Amino acid sequence: MASLPPEGGREMTTVALEAERRRRRRNRRMVAVAFALPALAINLLVIAGPAASSLYYAWTDWNGFTIPRFTGLENVMRLVEDTTFWNALGHNFIWLGIFLSVPTIMGLTGSFMLSRIKRGAALFRVIFFIPYVIASVVNAQIWKSLLDPATGIAAQLDKMGITFLNDVYFFGDSHLSLYSVAFVDNWHYWGFLVVLFLAAMQGVDPALFEAARIDGASPFREFWHVTLPGIRSTLMFAIMIVSVGSLLAFDYAYAITGGGPAGSSDLVSLLINRTAFTGGEAGYASFMALVISLLGGVMLVIFHFIRRNEAAR
Numbered sequence: 386m387a388s389l390p391p392e393g394g395r396e397m398t399t400v401a402l403e404a405e406r407r408r409r410r411r412n413r414r415m416v417a418v419a420f421a422l423p424a425l426a427i428n429l430l431v432i433a434g435p436a437a438s439s440l441y442y443a444w445t446d447w448n449g450f451t452i453p454r455f456t457g458l459e460n461v462m463r464l465v466e467d468t469t470f471w472n473a474l475g476h477n478f479i480w481l482g483i484f485l486s487v488p489t490i491m492g493l494t495g496s497f498m499l500s501r502i503k504r505g506a507a508l509f510r511v512i513f514f515i516p517y518v519i520a521s522v523v524n525a526q527i528w529k530s531l532l533d534p535a536t537g538i539a540a541q542l543d544k545m546g547i548t549f550l551n552d553v554y555f556f557g558d559s560h561l562s563l564y565s566v567a568f569v570d571n572w573h574y575w576g577f578l579v580v581l582f583l584a585a586m587q588g589v590d591p592a593l594f595e596a597a598r599i600d601g602a603s604p605f606r607e608f609w610h611v612t613l614p615g616i617r618s619t620l621m622f623a624i625m626i627v628s629v630g631s632l633l634a635f636d637y638a639y640a641i642t643g644g645g646p647a648g649s650s651d652l653v654s655l656l657i658n659r660t661a662f663t664g665g666e667a668g669y670a671s672f673m674a675l676v677i678s679l680l681g682g683v684m685l686v687i688f689h690f691i692r693r694n695e696a697a698r
Contacts, residue, residue: 443675447668449661460672470673473644473651476563480652481631483567484574485624491571492578492623497608499579500586510583513576521573525640528569532556556642559649566650570637578623582616589615617695625688629681653677 444460447453464470495513499506516524531537532555539550555565589612597607613620635654638644644651644659653673661670 439671439674442668443672445668445671446666447671448665449667453668456668460669463669464672464676469648469651469656470653472648473653473656476651477632477634477653479563480567480634481628483564484571484627484631488571488575488578489623489627491575492582493613493620495575495579496582496586497612499583500612501604510580513579515576516573517577519573521636522640524573525569525637528572529556529641532565556650557646559646562642562646562650566638566641569641570634573637581623582619585616585619586612618692621688621692621695625685628684628688632677632681632684 442453444455444457445453446456446459499509499513502509532539534540534550534552534554539553542548543551553561555561593611593615594607597611602610633654634652635658638650638652638655639658642650644655654677657670657673657677660673661667664670
């Protein structure tokens, strides 16, 4: 009969096994780091490098080609008095208000309705998502044609004797241009929120819905008391990306109006683009971009604390 190893031998075996486990874990970490290094290097090259250089150029007078000249707080003082910048920033906050309300409410409503459909739901998801995957310049051109008062919907209605859209210039009226561009962007974006919220709703425990129905809850109360609490984390994520994205909005305003007429649909991203590439003031444009980055950072910090408080409850 084999004898058991002495107490000291068992301790040595345990130590050796633990050392082997640590060695294997270390090797796995090294392999993971080795695979991540190329992506990290590319990220540093295309993001961290330009970001650091932009941080330097923000305090200079530079046209993008010559040697930059350090100007201290000159760009700060110029920005404080720059009414064009504040006009564009105000439009960004209007944009933020629109996108925190209209597409979010539409996305929640659409996803809740789809969650109650048992057959053909996949088809509706695809239909809602199609505008989101179409190139923004294509969507912009489609809506420019549709809302053109001479050849679009207004012209076709006029042929039928319906004239209420005659002489309504959605993208040419300074009172309508910003909201018209936001409408087009919302048309392309809200389907994404439908799919996002629907995926979150399908992760809510079905027993909660059954209990609500047994208690006689109406669809609205079911949505308010079961669905919304169940997708709270996804809703917060959606609000976060909408908030940060509203500071970076560019493509639809650029493709449809270019910020016009008379700056009525101007956004900070458009102003930065014009200042750097048309006006040849890359240094001042970098400072405006730095201010927007700081605002985005503040938003992320706020959302971080909100989510941490939600998790602590």
